[in-house]
Amino acid sequence: MSLVVYMASFLLALAAILLRRPRRTPRSPLSIATRATAFIAAVCFFWSAPVTLAAVNHATGIPNIGAPLTYVSISALSCSLIILLIHWRGGPKERIRRMTRMTVAVYGTLIIAIVVLFALADAHTERLTDLDTYYANTPYMREMITLYLMGHLASTIVLSAVCLKWARDEVTGLLRLGLRLILAGLLLDALGFTLAKVTAVVARWLGYDLDFLSTSVAPPAASLGALIYSVGFVLPRLASAAAAERESVAIYRALKPLWCAVKDVATAPPVAEPTWWQPWRLWPSSRLYLLEANIRDALLQLTAYFDQRVGHTAYAAAVRRGERQDRARIDSEKAMIIDGIRRATGKEGSPADPPEKFRVTVDLVELANAVHRLREAAPEQVRTQ
Structure with missing residues (x-):
């Protein structure tokens, strides 16, 4: 018994x-x-x-x-x-x-x-x-x-x-x-x-x-x-x-293009991946948390490459399109980040004018989609030149 x-x-x-x-x-x-x-x-x-x-x-x-x-x-x-x-x-x-x-x-x-x-x-x-x-x-x-x-x-x-x-x-x-x-x-x-x-x-x-x-x-x-x-x-x-966990898997996959764009230009080492003797850290939600932390750390390391003039231009364009102020600020932030990634990889040669303070507020999935669209458009631009 x-x-x-x-x-x-x-x-x-x-x-x-x-x-x-x-x-x-x-x-x-x-x-x-x-x-x-x-x-x-x-x-x-x-x-x-x-x-x-x-x-x-x-x-x-x-x-x-x-x-x-x-x-x-x-x-x-x-x-x-x-x-x-x-x-x-x-x-x-x-x-x-x-x-x-x-x-x-x-x-x-x-x-x-x-x-x-x-x-x-x-x-x-x-x-x-x-x-x-x-x-x-x-x-x-x-x-x-x-x-x-x-x-x-x-x-x-x-x-x-x-x-x-x-x-x-x-x-x-x-x-x-x-x-x-x-x-x-x-x-x-x-x-x-x-x-x-x-x-x-x-x-x-x-x-x-x-x-x-x-x-x-x-x-x-x-x-x-x-x-x-x-x-x-x-x-x-x-x-x-x-x-x-299924939702975490979908978000993880959506963020991969953004991580691929920033991981090579980041100076600090990424957060360590989970090990097999920590099975709870192998769950998709835990892996997503680590990926988000690595992306945010990399973006903060790229602040020196951000150009606030690009942000101002994007903000003004969004306002002219009739966007709300909060939406215009997000567009401005996205434009600065994408431009900063291009500068960090040597694709933009002009000197940057970084903002004194910067905090990542844009949704990372939205930013990843914008980076992905930019990368898909790049080969088309090369072929038409």
Whole structure:
């Protein structure tokens, strides 16, 4: 059983790693909640493995100390799932913060109660796989077990109700698939884990033995259910990230002509390319960030070749065409940069009159397109001469 649980823990931890975004990307509450949920789920399954429980009990010298750790992690997972759903649904920021604080308060109280009840209980006989049913009638342990099961069941009901409501709305694509996966995983978790555990514990209260539901049915059902609804939460997130990476690829390709035009005349070495042992820096968004940084650095190094007279001429021409002032300034900046590149490569011999201050404000893709058009027009001009 430990192998199955460890496999679920590994896959969830891997999901948390893969959801890592580049450092330059602004952190969003949804991204943080998604990674936190995947990480807490991985920790939850790691703690619940019998091998881990035995190791923790032995290391601390406290029999069954692994049980409250597992129940606390399960309660934390229930809390994080609700918080993730709150952020996934969106809405006014104040409402999101209020509901998040309320959820943390409720499950924080539940976690404290679990710890206190275990400290008060008499549970000196180590049980690694059947603790719930073995101590089902033990004072304080009975209340602790009931509390964590009810807390987990409550989160499952809330999540299922909200997802079912969303599924009835007009949602399409990966969001609909994600909702269906979440519902399937929650259904498996509710029936296979929570209901099985509750049935086994209640059977003990009534004097019956249905321990196999708790020891043989619940753990694999919980592992499979968690994997399914975790995929449901993560899939739309990965889809949006993939769309952003595709956009980064398109922008990267559009900027290549501009980089080819300035890289040979830049004096400072470019920012180092990412290495294979930093896989997150190999993502298109990270490579685009490095390319943009290299281009901006190169343009600032070319300031000495810029001629503000060219900029003034381009600005006046844009104004005469009826362009707005901000658009005319951009045209002026583009003209100075393109002229500066020509001067730096020796294609323009007259002395430059550089501006005292210069800051790159023009859109780099727009500038790259202008450079590309200029390079395509150059051979035609040569042939007509």
